[in-house]
Structure formats: structure tokens, C-alpha cells
Amino acid sequence: MRTDGIRVLHPATGELIRVCPGPDRSGGCPLAAPNGVVPCAGLLIAPQPADPEYWPLPVPHGYRYCDVPWNVRARACLRKAEWLRERWRAGLRQETERVWVLAGRHDPRYRKMTPHELNATALWRWRLSAAGQALRRAEQKAQEQGETYLAFTEHRRNSGHWVG
Numbered sequence: 001m002r003t004d005g006i007r008v009l010h011p012a013t014g015e016l017i018r019v020c021p022g023p024d025r026s027g028g029c030p031l032a033a034p035n036g037v038v039p040c041a042g043l044l045i046a047p048q049p050a051d052p053e054y055w056p057l058p059v060p061h062g063y064r065y066c067d068v069p070w071n072v073r074a075r076a077c078l079r080k081a082e083w084l085r086e087r088w089r090a091g092l093r094q095e096t097e098r099v100w101v102l103a104g105r106h107d108p109r110y111r112k113m114t115p116h117e118l119n120a121t122a123l124w125r126w127r128l129s130a131a132g133q134a135l136r137r138a139e140q141k142a143q144e145q146g147e148t149y150l151a152f153t154e155h156r157r158n159s160g161h162w163v164g
Contacts, residue, residue: 006068009044009056017043023066036064047072070153077146084139091132096122 006020020040024030029038041063044056057071099122103110110118126132 005048007046007048008040011044023069027069029066037062067153070149074146074149077142081139081142084135088135092126095126
């Protein structure tokens with residue numbers, strides 16, 4: 001997602017107040033006042049186009065940071081976790097289909113199993129597979145990274161680093 005062209009919106013009406021160029025390369029606000037307060041403090045911000053699940057983002061009054069890069073990083077990590085979760089589920093569907101096909105071919109390991117047992121066996125096999133475990137670990141890592149970005153932003157917002 002591009003972070004230039006950040007829309008600054010009125011918190012009550014959602015009306016566009018101005019468009020901000022976005023953070024500089026260091027992640028700071030190039031339009032910050034001499035005391036460090038960002039011009040969007042007390043308002044809402046949203047990049048163009050904005051994903052309604054993550055935007056607009058409220059900016060506290062007197063705030064001194066641009067949180068756009070952190071929110072973009074968190075969003076990317078959480079989207080990656082969702083994608084990895086879907087890949088894990090697709091792998092489980094494939095393994096379930098494979099076990100059912102083998103049962104249908106009268107494989108001695110599966111032919112006497114009930115449908116519930118076939119599904120449980122497929123889940124067990126997929127969970128223990130190297131691919132299933134790697135996808136689960138990667139999903140957990142992406143989820144933790146996204147949560148870390150969000151927690152950092154929340155900590156910074158709650159730590160009193162603004163003029164009030």
C-alpha cells in the first residue's frame with residue numbers, strides 16, 4: 001500500500017479536511033509543528049485507497065508521531081497470516097480428500113474407518129506433516145509481528161508522548 005496522499009478527515013463527520021503527503025523516509029511527519037505535534041492530531045487519517053478494516057485511524061490530540069507506517073506494517077503482517085492460514089486449510093482439504101480416496105480404494109489403513117475417523121485421521125496427518133507445521137509456524141510469526149506493531153503504536157499512544 002502506498003502511504004503518500006493521506007486523507008485527513010474530521011472525526012465527527014468524516015469530511016475531508018486536507019491531504020497530507022505522508023511520512024518522510026524516516027517515518028516522521030514532515031509537516032510537524034516546532035513542538036513536534038503532527039497537524040493531523042485530534043483528527044482521523046486514512047491513506048488512499050483505505051481498507052475499511054484498518055482505517056481510518058484516530059490520532060490523539062497533541063500527538064507527535066506518524067502512525068501510518070506502523071499501521072501499514074501491521075496490516076501487511078496480518079494479511080500474510082490470513083493468507084498462510086488459508087494455505088494451511090487448503091492443505092488440510094487436500095489431505096482429507098487423499099485419505100477419503102484411499103479409503104474408497106479399500107486401503108487397509110482406512111477402509112474400516114467411519115467418516116468422523118477419516119476426517120480426524122486427515123487432520124492428525126496434516127498437523128504432523130512438515131508442510132502443515134511450517135505453515136502454522138509462519139502464520140503464528142506473521143500474527144505476532146502484526147500484533148507487535150499494533151502494540152507498539154498503542155503503547156506509544158498511551159505513554160503520554162503528546163502535548164496535551
